[in-house]
């Protein structure tokens with residue numbers, strides 16, 4: 231046994247990416263040379279453009295340095311689940327959490343598919359329990375889950391019998407029958423397949439049709455939903471399916487939770503929901519590991535639990551690794567990534583890069599956590615043994631005696647004897663800990679568990695774990711663990727990006743800020759830089775990008791320059807050429823098209839200047855206590871049955887009234903105005919005696935480039951319907967543009 235224990239269940243390989251290191255360093259050297267050039271040529275420029283350019287370029291150099299260190303020492307992990315199975319006598323229980331929050335934006339059929347893919351995991355079902363948190367308090371979602379649990383009785387055995395890989399029925403049945411029967415054409419399979427398909431079609435139409443009827447429920451199981459409003463209702467906990475005898479070939483428990491909500495009581499969005507899930511499951515199954523997924527993240531590899539446990543139960547992993555993160559990949563993606571949100575390349579290099587440091591950020595979904603780490607244990611606690619007084623338990627975890635018992639059990643590493651509980655008996659206590667007053671004065675969301683105060687509660691929570699000295703690991707089995715849905719259209723993806731930027735900036739301005747966590751806690755320096763990279767990439771850099779874009783227009787309008795007009799121009803030109811070739815080659819190497827590369831290049835100008843910049847402003851408003859930030863849920867749709875790649879309009883940029891499009895529209899109008907001023911010769915003359923230059927080709931080139939990047943917006947000025955930028959946004963932008971031009975003309979450098 232001792233020998234077996236020493237075989238690692240997973241291994242981690244660091245690899246050198248020499249070509250990447252050389253190019254990254256070269257680009258950094260070019261950026262530093264540009265700064266050097268700026269310093270020595272200060273006298274050739276007007277002070278204001280010089281200063282803004284120097285400031286922005288210093289920041290871009292710093293940003294590039296962050297990219298370089300984050301991706302410098304990539305690593306990958308490889309898991310060996312068969313070794314785990316050979317060595318571990320009994321597999322541990324695992325709790326599965328699914329969150330959903332709005333039946334309109336997140337249609338119940340999507341949640342149902344996610345839940346079905348979890349119920350059908352290749353793992354002893356009596357060790358699994360699936361908890362669904364419904365922040366929408368929707369009888370429709372509840373009804374859908376009830377129906378799904380009936381369907382699961384047929385679906386799960388079918389998947390296991392035929393070793394189905396993707397166990398979310400809507401994905402499974404999206405394959406054409408010819409292909410499916412091509413692989414297995416026994417009459418028995420054919421018949422069962424057709425039967426299952428029939429049942430699934432039945433289920434989905436039932437969920438869609440009947441759910442409109444039960445919107446106004448009153449009797450039977452739905453009575454609990456009468457007189458409830460989405461933001462004003464008591465806790466509702468319903469055991470939809472209980473595996474009473476703990477039968478090894480039964481189905482996992484399925485439990486519906488809608489935590490208590492009252493108007494004016496903060497509920498902390500998803501973080502609040504996760505904490506309720508943690509407590510309620512703590513009372514019922516109290517598994518030492520918990521997997522959490524968003525309602526649209528379906529399991530793509532039924533063996534994920536084994537893979538994750540290979541890391542978490544590994545001899546070394548057991549002491550060092552707090553959580554195992556599976557990457558976010560997307561299904562039914564649009565061709566060539568028109569909205570630049572599939573993040574294939576980013577995920578590839580960033581994932582490997584931070585994988586080689588203290589470990590991946592917690593991404594909010596597709597992640598296995600250790601319960602005791604969520605309860606606040608640090609690696610030393612585990613080494614030195616952890617004793618916690620009853621007083622401290624009460625202060626941190628709240629007054630429920632049962633919770634205190636279950637927490638103590640977890641912290642002392644005792645397994646929970648789930649044989650002696652009867653779930654229905656616990657429901658009353660569970661409702662109490664799902665109440666909105668339960669957390670008052672406790673450590674939930676402050677000292678431990680899912681941390682409040684940021685709309686990217688995921689990254690923040692991961693940071694508080696890393697800063698205790700824990701590591702984390704990526705897990706990338708083949709086939710990959712999960713796939714999800716990437717939002718399409720302009721407004722949806724922009725709102726999502728804005729939320730991420732907002733949350734990351736909130737994290738930067740809170741007491742867990744990575745810099746503080748490194749100085750005073752155990753976050754490693756390079757991990758801190760990796761956190762800074764992500765904060766900067768989504769949030770901070772946008773401010774400098776907007777300044778730089780304005781500087782371009784400023785120089786054209788005032789006939790001044792900030793780009794070198796001597797040999798110095800070679801530096802930014804070389805940077806641009808190398809950078810473009812280098813990034814394009816990354817796309818090609820990954821088998822992506824040049825079009826996908828261009829779409830991402832373009833979106834990496836558009837997204838920060840719109841979403842990032844708005845996020846920056848909203849975080850400023852929060853800091854000045856003028857307004858609070860909110861978690862806007864991303865709308866999810868089931869992909870249409872036909873091949874999404876063929877739908878031309880799906881990739882067209884759409885707009886709505888949201889203020890998020892205001893900065894971009896303004897920047898576009900400002901550039902266009904500058905061009906018009908240039909073309910019509912309205913630029914002021916250069917004061918020749920000053921020895922300064924007028925606006926040169928460099929500025930014009932960059933401005934034209936920016937306009938090309940903003941092509942979807944340019945079209946949006948003239949399109950119709952949802953493809954058009956709303957008139958009100960255009961008007962506001964026009965006013966801002968006039969103001970800008972006016973300011974420029976008043977400050978012509980002399």
Ligand SMILES: O=c1ccn([C@@H]2O[C@H](COP(=O)(O)OP(=O)(O)O[C@H]3O[C@H](CO)[C@@H](O)[C@H](O)[C@H]3O)[C@@H](O)[C@H]2O)c(=O)[nH]1
Nearest residue numbers: 329330331365499500503524525593594595685686863864
């Ligand atoms: O009040 C809320 C708001 C959201 N959610 C759930 O949170 C999840 C994520 O929301 P979504 O709108 O899908 O956001 P995404 O931007 O797609 O999610 C990413 O970013 C979030 C942080 O901004 C993380 O929480 C997610 O896990 C991560 O996948 C969904 O399951 C929601 O149902 C709640 O449970 N309660």
Ligand SMILES: [Mn+2]
Nearest residue numbers: 524526714864
């Ligand atoms: Mn999502």
